Each structure stands twice: as structure tokens, then as C-alpha cells.
Amino acid sequence: MSSEVSRRDFVKAGAMAAAGVATGLASPRAAGANGRIRAGFIGVANRGGQLIEAARGHQDLETVAVCDVYRPYMEKWASNLEGDIAQYGDFRQMLDRKDIDAVFIATPDHWHAIQTVMACDAGKDVYVEKPLSMTIYEGRRMVEAARRNKRVVQAGTQRRASKLYEQLHQLIRNDTIGKVTVAHCYRINNMWPDGIGKLPDSDPPEGLDWDMWLGPRPARPFRANIAPYKFRWWNNYSSQIGNWGVHYFDLIRWMLDEEAPASVSAHGGRFAVDDDRTIPDTMEAIFEFASGRLLIFGQYEASGHNMLPAEIDLRGPKGICYASSSKFEVIPERDGQFQHADPRMEPMKVRARDEGDLTSQNIRNFLDCIKSRKRPKADVEIGHRSTTLAHLGNIALATKSRIDWDAENEQITNNEAANELLHYEYRAPWKLG
Numbered sequence: 001m002s003s004e005v006s007r008r009d010f011v012k013a014g015a016m017a018a019a020g021v022a023t024g025l026a027s028p029r030a031a032g033a034n035g036r037i038r039a040g041f042i043g044v045a046n047r048g049g050q051l052i053e054a055a056r057g058h059q060d061l062e063t064v065a066v067c068d069v070y071r072p073y074m075e076k077w078a079s080n081l082e083g084d085i086a087q088y089g090d091f092r093q094m095l096d097r098k099d100i101d102a103v104f105i106a107t108p109d110h111w112h113a114i115q116t117v118m119a120c121d122a123g124k125d126v127y128v129e130k131p132l133s134m135t136i137y138e139g140r141r142m143v144e145a146a147r148r149n150k151r152v153v154q155a156g157t158q159r160r161a162s163k164l165y166e167q168l169h170q171l172i173r174n175d176t177i178g179k180v181t182v183a184h185c186y187r188i189n190n191m192w193p194d195g196i197g198k199l200p201d202s203d204p205p206e207g208l209d210w211d212m213w214l215g216p217r218p219a220r221p222f223r224a225n226i227a228p229y230k231f232r233w234w235n236n237y238s239s240q241i242g243n244w245g246v247h248y249f250d251l252i253r254w255m256l257d258e259e260a261p262a263s264v265s266a267h268g269g270r271f272a273v274d275d276d277r278t279i280p281d282t283m284e285a286i287f288e289f290a291s292g293r294l295l296i297f298g299q300y301e302a303s304g305h306n307m308l309p310a311e312i313d314l315r316g317p318k319g320i321c322y323a324s325s326s327k328f329e330v331i332p333e334r335d336g337q338f339q340h341a342d343p344r345m346e347p348m349k350v351r352a353r354d355e356g357d358l359t360s361q362n363i364r365n366f367l368d369c370i371k372s373r374k375r376p377k378a379d380v381e382i383g384h385r386s387t388t389l390a391h392l393g394n395i396a397l398a399t400k401s402r403i404d405w406d407a408e409n410e411q412i413t414n415n416e417a418a419n420e421l422l423h424y425e426y427r428a429p430w431k432l433g
Contacts, residue, residue: 036062037367039061039103040103043107044068044076047106048073048107052077091118101124111216112133113132113134116128116145128383132386138423152370154378157383159250159251168323179293251311255323263287263405264285285297310329329350
């Protein structure tokens with residue numbers, strides 16, 4: 001951990017959050033004449049554009065500003081949206097506006113924490129995309145900022161909005177398939193042989209503020225297979241266990257009422273794909289919970305065949321459940337060494353009805369909570385706990401160790417070198433708060 005972050009402060013922050021400090025939410029700014037929530041979008045490329053489209057269907061949301069370090073993206077959305085849309089190359093200028101109630105953050109992962117903390121300190125409610133943070137320390141500071149400013153902060157883990165998964169959650173709670181001892185999830189995409197390619201450093205494209213894109217990360221030359229989207233294969237800016245794993249970790253934690261693992265191990269590396277990436281093309285991480293169950297995540301980017309007929313599986317002694325946002329199916333267990341051959345439960349097949357787009361539903365919950373000042377379904381603490389699993393998987397892989405995790409104090413208890421990876425030192429002038 002860097003010199004600007006003391007471990008004592010880190011432990012204290014975790015303890016304060018665990019104690020539920022500052023649970024109330026401040027009242028929103030008085031609504032305008034049309035009763036709408038006025039919002040700005042920070043980062044309007046791939047996912048940011050999707051958020052703008054998903055938000056369009058909500059009549060009580062008025063988009064008034066867009067921000068991006070790449071000018072063509074801003075200009076595209078400013079011309080595509082209705083009204084006089086302000087454009088900002090620096091998100092701080094947007095946050096200075098007193099007439100903006102909320103911001104949507106869909107920037108690269110290494111920006112989420114700084115922008116969320118500053119937005120909360122500026123009195124804005126925040127919808128921030130997953131993974132919530134780039135480090136575990138950042139995630140806790142984001143929770144603190146939301147609580148001390150009494151802001152609504154919703155993570156972009158939209159499966160929390162699913163009525164179908166709410167139904168499955170109750171079935172698991174009711175012991176329908178027995179105690180779940182193993183859950184699986186995967187990121188599978190065969191990128192062999194060339195992956196994101198090998199490219200030389202070059203000048204950034206016209207209209208891109210490359211220094212601002214890098215933000216708190218070290219200065220380096222532009223390379224076309226980093227920005228705008230391929231940053232997800234560079235460990236300074238993202239990872240695939242963070243990009244995809246967080247969705248599934250959040251879902252499985254919800255289904256099983258788990259907060260955090262007790263220990264984590266991981267294996268993998270760049271085994272087959274020949275490109276510039278700095279993350280694995282092949283990886284498996286195992287998370288063990290104190291309750292007595294395993295969560296297994298696999299990232300296979302040199303093999304494309306599916307491991308599951310769904311997003312996740314939940315394996316209990318009575319049956320196995322395959323679940324996705326459109327349906328879930330429970331297949332009864334039977335036989336077993338020294339056991340009777342009768343099915344241990346009835347089979348089940350349940351399809352989603354009238355779910356709509358889950359991102360739009362997650363935004364709807366966010367807007368409702370801005371008005372009610374209640375905690376949203378994908379509250380920042382929930383997003384932080386789910387993102388923590390991804391970070392722990394990356395730390396276990398980087399240190400080639402099985403790490404033991406103290407979730408209350410948010411510390412690794414058996415490996416000091418691994419503890420040093422809970423945060424990194426920002427490039428000046430950037431800081432948290």
C-alpha cells in the first residue's frame with residue numbers, strides 16, 4: 001500500500017462501514033418545474049452510450065450534459081439527444097454545476113473511484129458501472145463518500161433488478177435444492193491466436209485527451225489496442241475477472257446470502273494468445289466461504305465452447321440449478337454412492353415474464369431511490385463487496401498464493417506482500433477526496 005494510505009486508516013474505514021455509520025440519505029435538490037431529475041453522463045463510449053439509451057425511456061430523467069476525454073463521442077451524443085446538451089472534456093466542470101442532481105459514470109475502471117467520490121462530495125447521486133473500483137481500498141472509500149454525504153450510489157450490476165432472480169433467491173433460501181456447496185461461472189471467448197493484437201506506441205487520435213484518459217495511472221505513450229475499449233486486457237486499467245466476473249459474483253453472493261470469501265486461490269497466465277495483453281488468457285479462481293461452499297470462476301480466452309447452459313450453476317444435494325436472466329431450471333439429484341436411486345426433488349423450469357431490459361430496470365430503481373432517499377438494490381456497499389472478489393482473485397494470481405481474507409477489517413491476514421496490492425499510488429495530482 002502506498003505511503004499516502006495508512007493501514008490504520010484502511011482498517012478504521014472498514015470497521016466504520018461494518019458498524020453502519022451514516023445510514024440516512026440527504027434530501028435531493030428541489031426538482032425543476034418539470035419535476036425531472038437532471039443528469040450528466042461521464043464516459044459516453046461503449047457502455048456509456050448504452051446507459052444513455054437505457055435511460056431515455058424514463059420520463060422523469062432529463063439528460064443535460066455529457067463528458068468524455070474523446071471529443072467525437074461527446075459530439076455524437078450531444079447531437080443525438082434532445083435539448084441543449086452541455087459538453088465537458090473534464091468531469092470536474094460537470095460536477096461544479098449546482099443544477100445537476102445525478103451523474104452516470106461509465107469511464108474505464110481506474111476512474112470510477114475518483115469520479116464517484118468527487119461526485120458524492122459535490123452533492124450528486126451516482127450510478128457507477130461495474131467493476132465498482134480498481135482496488136479494494138478505493139471501493140471502501142467510495143462507500144464512505146456515499147455515506148458521509150448521504151448520497152444514493154447505485155452499482156451497474158443490473159441483475160439485481162431481475163424479478164426472476166428474486167424468485168430464485170427465495171427458492172434457494174427455502175432450501176429447495178439443499179445447501180449449495182459449489183457455484184460455477186465463466187468468461188469464455190476464444191481470442192486465439194491474435195487477441196487484441198500487437199501494436200507500436202503512436203500518437204493519440206485527434207480529439208483524444210490521452211493524459212486525462214490515463215488519469216491516476218502512470219504516464220505512458222498511447223497505443224491503439226488500449227483505448228477506447230481494449231483497456232480491459234491491460235491490468236493497469238481493468239481485467240476480465242473484473243469486467244465479467246463481478247456480474248456473476250454479485251449474482252451468486254445474492255443467491256447464497258454471502259458477504260465475502262474467507263480464502264481465495266487462483267491459477268493462470270498467458271498460455272496461448274499472442275498479443276499485448278497484461279492479463280491472463282486462461283485463469284481459474286476459487287473462493288471458499290466460511291459457511292462451507294466454493295465459488296469457482298473460469299476465464300477461458302483460448303477456448304470457446306460453453307461450460308454451462310446458463311450464466312451460473314448452483315449445486316445442492318437435492319438438485320442442481322442452471323440460471324440466467326431469462327430462465328432457470330432445477331434438475332433433481334438421484335442415485336449417489338450408497339444412496340437410494342429416487343429423485344430427491346421435483347424438476348422445475350421457470351421463465352422470466354415482463355422483465356424488460358435489466359439495465360433500464362436498474363436505472364429505474366436508481367431514480368426511484370433518488371426520490372425516496374432509500375438505499376438502491378445494487379447499493380455501493382453491495383457493489384464493493386462483489387468487486388472485492390475480483391480484486392482478491394487478481395491478487396492471489398499475482399502473488400501465486402492462497403490468501404486468507406478478513407472481510408470485517410478488509411485485510412489479507414497471511415501474506416503481507418498480497419496486502420500491498422490493496423491499493424496503488426496515484427499519479428499527481430489525482431487523489432481520493
